[in-house]
Amino acid sequence: MRAGKYAVVGGAAYEASFSRGSDGVMLVVPSRDDRPDGFEWDERYGWTRDVRWADVERIYEVETWARDAVGYALRVYMPPRNGRVQVVQPPGGGPYDDVPDGHPAYLVHNTYDREWQGTLPVDELRDAREIEHERDLAAYAEGRPDSPRS
Structure with missing residues (x-):
């Protein structure tokens, strides 16, 4: 990825x-x-x-988007390191049409950047799209x- x-x-x-x-x-x-x-x-x-x-x-x-197991749309911030990726959840669903409301529990809101951010194992991502x-x-x-x- x-x-x-x-x-x-x-x-x-x-x-x-x-x-x-x-x-x-x-x-x-x-x-x-x-x-x-x-x-x-x-x-x-x-x-x-x-x-x-x-x-x-x-x-x-390369702008990379992927979904987690629940279907949340996440933007991959940088390439995987040690099997994990840094992700953000910007407003909207990126390239996906159907995304659930809310935010995954593993993300923390960063008030400075105004985004939900976190890390998760790369193998928990699916439907990755690179632009x-x-x-x-x-x-x-x-x-x-x-x-x-x-």
Whole structure:
């Protein structure tokens, strides 16, 4: 299951962190498996590698929705870690037509974000739907050294 930001470098897709006007992309390989070439260990993210915009082929975000056993529509916040996923329950039913009213007991209301949030085992999710949103690589790299437009 994918969720969040991704970048393609050297023909391979990686979890990624990127923002407009930054110097490039941070690629992430979250496992503790053998070190991928060119990556360094980071306690927070796992294996990471900074890449200049000129070396990035594509950036995109994956919006992932799934249902729990009762049928609540949940947005998966990030890819599974240790068999669990972080989820939020935004208003509405996402891509699903029929969702129950209320909120699952395992979610807690975050007053700052105004969302119901929590974690649950990934194997308790069903009917997952991934929606890819292409991002404009040139717009993110605009004005940065080694950008695709420079």
